[in-house]
Amino acid sequence: MLLTPGPTPVPEFVRKAMADITIHHRTPEFEAIFKETRELLLELFDMPEAVMLASSGTGAMEACVTNLTHKKALTVNSGKFGERFGKICAAFDIDYTEIKNEWNTPVDVNAVIETIKNDSDIDAVFIQICESAGGLRHPVEEIAKAVKEINKDIMIVADGITAIGVEKVDTTNLDAVITGSQKALMLPPGLSMIGLSNAAVEKINAQPKGYYLNLSAEIKKQGQNTTAYTAATTLIIGLGAILSKIKEGGFENLYAKTALRAKSTREALIAIGCEVYPQTPANAMTTIFTENAPAIRKILKTKYNVNIAGGQDHIKTSIFRINHMGLVEDFEAAWAVNAVELAMDELGLRAFDGTANKVFAQSMFKGN
Numbered sequence: 001m002l003l004t005p006g007p008t009p010v011p012e013f014v015r016k017a018m019a020d021i022t023i024h025h026r027t028p029e030f031e032a033i034f035k036e037t038r039e040l041l042l043e044l045f046d047m048p049e050a051v052m053l054a055s056s057g058t059g060a061m062e063a064c065v066t067n068l069t070h071k072k073a074l075t076v077n078s079g080k081f082g083e084r085f086g087k088i089c090a091a092f093d094i095d096y097t098e099i100k101n102e103w104n105t106p107v108d109v110n111a112v113i114e115t116i117k118n119d120s121d122i123d124a125v126f127i128q129i130c131e132s133a134g135g136l137r138h139p140v141e142e143i144a145k146a147v148k149e150i151n152k153d154i155m156i157v158a159d160g161i162t163a164i165g166v167e168k169v170d171t172t173n174l175d176a177v178i179t180g181s182q183k184a185l186m187l188p189p190g191l192s193m194i195g196l197s198n199a200a201v202e203k204i205n206a207q208p209k210g211y212y213l214n215l216s217a218e219i220k221k222q223g224q225n226t227t228a229y230t231a232a233t234t235l236i237i238g239l240g241a242i243l244s245k246i247k248e249g250g251f252e253n254l255y256a257k258t259a260l261r262a263k264s265t266r267e268a269l270i271a272i273g274c275e276v277y278p279q280t281p282a283n284a285m286t287t288i289f290t291e292n293a294p295a296i297r298k299i300l301k302t303k304y305n306v307n308i309a310g311g312q313d314h315i316k317t318s319i320f321r322i323n324h325m326g327l328v329e330d331f332e333a334a335w336a337v338n339a340v341e342l343a344m345d346e347l348g349l350r351a352f353d354g355t356a357n358k359v360f361a362q363s364m365f366k367g368n
């Protein structure tokens with residue numbers, strides 16, 4: 001059972017959709033598939049423009065940094081992925097300033113506002129919606145609204161790689177929203193997507209940047225249902241399949257189900273004495289802070305067939321993360337919390353009495 005927060009398992013119907021013969025990307029046949037997928041993607045983002053890139057999520061992060069910063073970037077670093085925005089700026093000699101916090105701490109809206117007010121060079125803000133390093137939810141919508149009230153020309157770029165497909169993100173004040181194929185969208189890695197506002201499109205076209213990751217060129221081509229370079233045809237076919245399926249069941253229903261599963265998992269683990277790591281947990285994953293994380297993960301994997309993630313860098317061995325993204329079955333989440341309780345029993349941390357399963361089931365199925 002793969003319950004890591006990316007890569008997530010690829011459902012059988014998606015694997016089948018991608019198993020057909022490879023079609024040429026410059027054909028009416030593929031362009032029709034591209035058009036359909038693009039329309040579903042615009043609906044998913046709830047934004048006026050979107051592009052698909054043949055890259056992992058980081059490629060889309062890089063494209064947004066290079067195409068949307070003309071003067072100076074403000075990056076929010078509460079974890080590995082926020083730190084990455086700063087590293088991309090440094091790699092391209094783009095001037096940037098960073099607000100850094102511990103990985104369990106969301107950025108303070110006022111800290112962002114103060115930084116913007118004190119530095120008129122900043123013309124783009126880069127932030128994760130969910131910082132996956134600790135499963136932390138940043139107050140992105142609130143920040144975007146406040147920044148736009150000060151200066152509507154400042155671009156708000158949100159990394160939604162572990163948020164799009166997990167929850168309904170209010171994109172009203174967002175200019176670019178990034179996602180990738182291998183997390184909530186349950187595809188193999190290799191495709192990234194960016195939702196764009198009209199203001200972002202204008203800024204990108206005013207000063208086109210880069211070659212392969214030139215968003216101006218992609219916006220132009222993708223509006224004609226093709227791509228500047230060879231499209232990742234197989235992944236785009238898979239994306240079309242998964243988005244049609246999600247739409248069939250209703251985007252809102254997927255978000256509601258994921259939120260309930262995340263809440264039930266958190267409550268079940270708290271009930272058996274676990275400590276939730278982030279101050280503001282996102283629904284993409286449940287992150288537990290414990291020095292026993294490596295031992296618990298090992299027992300889960302070897303005895304109960306549950307594969308969950310640990311941490312990275314300074315919290316590598318002090319957290320474990322259980323994924324909620326994608327079409328996870330309720331019984332998979334129920335089994336995961338059961339397995340954690342059994343592992344804690346084996347480690348002498350707490351005698352097993354079925355509390356985790358009971359609390360999970362009550363929250364998930366009995367409405368409390």
Ligand SMILES: *Cc1c(COP(=O)(O)O)cnc(C)c1O
Pocket residue numbers: 006056057058059081128130131132159160161162180183189
């Ligand atoms: C996984 C992830 C990324 C990076 O994606 P790659 O596909 O590994 O390049 C970026 N941001 C967040 C929040 C992620 O979870």
